[in-house]
Amino acid sequence: MFARQSVARVATQQAYRRGAAPQNARNMATLREIELRLKSVRNIEKITKSMKMIASTKLAKAQRAMIAGKQYGIANSEIFDHTPSETPAKRKLFIVISSDKGLCGGIHSSVSKATRRAIADTENPVDADSPIMVIGDKSKGQLARVLGKNLALTFNQIGRDIPTFADAAGVADLIVKSDVEYDSIAVVHNGFVSAISYEPKIVQVANENTFKESPGFRAYEMEDDVTKDLAEFSLANAIYAALVEAHACEQSARRNAMDNASKNAKDMIGSLTMQYNRGRQAAITNELVDIITGASAL
Template sequence: MLARTAVRPALRAATTTSTGPEAVRTMATLREIELRLKSVRNIEKITKSMKMIASTKMVKAQRAMGSAKTYGEANAEIFQNATPNEPLKRKLFVIISSDKGLCGGVHSSLSKLVRRTIADPNSNVDPESPIVVIGDKAKAQLVRNLPNNLVLSINQIGKEVPTFGDATGVADLILQTGAKYDSVTIVYNKFLSAISYEPVMRDVHPESVLTKTDGFRKYDQEEENTSNLSQFTLANAIYSALVEGHAAENSARRNAMDNASKNAGDMISSLQMKYNRGRQAAITNELVDIITGASAL
């Protein structure tokens, strides 16, 4: 009877110590860490899946880019003999971006290049030069800075590998805008390798410039032929830029998802260590309570 009476206060003290505010706080912290671990693991699964998808799309885009480069080479050969006699100040900027994000600074680099070119007084570019944007991402950035320059916005292009039909449709829409310009400048991301790209500009001369150049004056051509050649070269340049920009975008998305997966793995390791330390501290406190209660007996 006396032994039972002596044991009850000790057990009551041990119970009170193990369920105190410190123990409750420790369990709440462990629960929070466990939930964060679960969410970060789910994010890691998503980023790894997106990396695999981007890698597959990048292979297809590189294959298509190899065949599309011939279009750009044909344009370059034509424009070698079509140098304008005077500087062209009013340009129509055609920005090749996409509707998707999660690919690093692919879209922001294009909009920054256009803003710098228009704002630079040494570039001899008219500040009111019209802008055509392909893709919602670059449009959202330019609407805040150059809203009065935007004359056309096109989306739903670039979900799959772009085709020459997409390029001709874009060229027709550009010609139907009625915007006044001296030349067309296509702004896109040039694919350098699987891990790098750079924003570049490519000039495309319209019909008015082709008819005035010395290289084309040597030949007697009908006006309709020159107009068709001008439209065809514009579609060629847009197609080449679309395919190369698509490859650069998927390459950047693959690298971004790879970095995100690595960061998620590092965060999981850090959270797992915190969880293990907290769990070890909770077990140690429980053992101290048990030993203290046993000593009191």
């Protein structure tokens, strides 16, 4: 056995002197690369599993907040049902709700596509220059590439945690105080269908002029401040209901995305492990062939 190892060592030294690399050098490099990839994929799997657990915990809290926040939307819808618009709106303000965070699938692109479809809709035409206000940097970047001239106002750092009514009231106050002209308001956000499904939806919100022109409100003598305050409060209600529902959709989508990423990492680990084992067996076989060949040469 010692003689065989000596022969193999001598053959390796002679190959180095001639400037040639050993036969298994390429296999060793490949095995090293596979080992490094295995290590990195295992680390990624740990991260995605942790993010999935965090998203699952946040999803439960977001669903409770969404159920409570929907009461605001129900109250709004009851008011809007009694304030039908007599004239169709041409210049509509689109309030797009997303977030600043990624790693949650196509949840941001869904509201961006819904906004573009609503502006390009031929059955319900609106002004091509209708203003757009975006909550969240992700959809802002997507819409800026296509409808950059329509962007009037953007918000960020909202919804990092569960949204509150104070966040919605602050956004509504800035919208009302802005100099943007519009005939009606449409809030575009993701609607929660189930823990694994969501779909974009558009909620129509009545503005101050709609309240003034409504037959139900004209029957009463009201000061201008009343309809103005009611319009701002209704807008805040609608934004808050959309924020909490969009937040629940985001956590659900992030949980599903991290679950899929963990499964893909697991499959990749299995494939790389098999490839590593085959390469190691091939390297051992080559070494045995070299030893046997050297022993036969003696």
